[in-house]
Amino acid sequence: MTDLATSFRADLPSWAIEHLATAPAAFDTDEAAMAFCTDLARRNQQADTGGPFAALVLETATGRLVSAGVNLVLASGLSSTHAEVVALSLAQTRLGRWDLGAAGNPAHTLLVNWRPCVMCGGAALWSGVTRIVIAGDGPELEVLTGFDEGPVHPDWIAEMARRGIAVEVGVGRDAAIEVFREYGARTDAVVYNARGTSRTD
């Protein structure tokens, strides 16, 4: 067997790299970071590089922007490149270590424009972040966009807390929902992980 693939990679699209050049070095508030994140999600779906999802990794104490990711499933051809996995992987690449919670280093926050799907909740757990900030956790994402979050544990916030991760819900909720609504109104969008569900538009 010499035709097996031996590596894989994912790259932010050029529009995102250009846009991120305008990002501040740090955000003063979670609200400001979420506004940037939500805008990034909107730009991603408008550019057709992936779904309407974005995520940031921040230093918890300072708001320093460590990484920014968008959903890259369509652009990378890799189904696991959801925004959270991309942001966490880019943070780990930049810092040169898999553990964002390693002793002696600043604590990190993962900020996302909605509740992570089952895969991304796990990815957050194994990344070393100690705080997750989300715009919301209700059914709006699935209802408006047709995406499936998968079998998230019924008590996922308690399960996160049990493993040292605090979850804060409801930052920038209305603006996040508006992006899902815009996406849901499209008739040409690819819902690439909606197994067992159907589009609602």
Place this chain on the structure above:
Amino acid sequence: MTDLATSFRADLPSWAIEHLATAPAAFDTDEAAMAFCTDLARRNQQADTGGPFAALVLETATGRLVSAGVNLVLASGLSSTHAEVVALSLAQTRLGRWDLGAAGNPAHTLLVNWRPCVMCGGAALWSGVTRIVIAGDGPELEVLTGFDEGPVHPDWIAEMARRGIAVEVGVGRDAAIEVFREYGARTDAVVYNARGTSRTD
């Protein structure tokens, strides 16, 4: 902000690439594939490139080997590079598409040497595989190795079935457990995602 990372990648280690050159083009049975997978997991922990975990993507009907992955957390520095994510990403890279279940193509199986953690169960869901074969799903992995599987949904097999994925449990169970036992007996192993749990050795 010009110092943000804009791409990430993961590579199979050289020992794995050499070893995979000896792999058959296809496996006659799930048992034969699991024996190969379990051996790959053992080699991975012996080489210190990651935990004692490996995964294969196979064409379901023919047993054709599409990709092979090992846990690369330590080698890649990316916490999401569990064996399943690596194998699925390598399969998608080789085939040039994110959906391994795309219409008009052979159906695919993900074969792993134990129940996937919460992240990898989600990764399987979004990959397009329609069948998962595992050596076991009991507490042996966590007890013997100290790794945490995370908050897997209590009815995860039913949740998979509901989304079109059949799960088969118990192929090559004893050999898989033996690898976890060997790993657990090490005193120098890095348990890199054991948040909230403690080593048992």
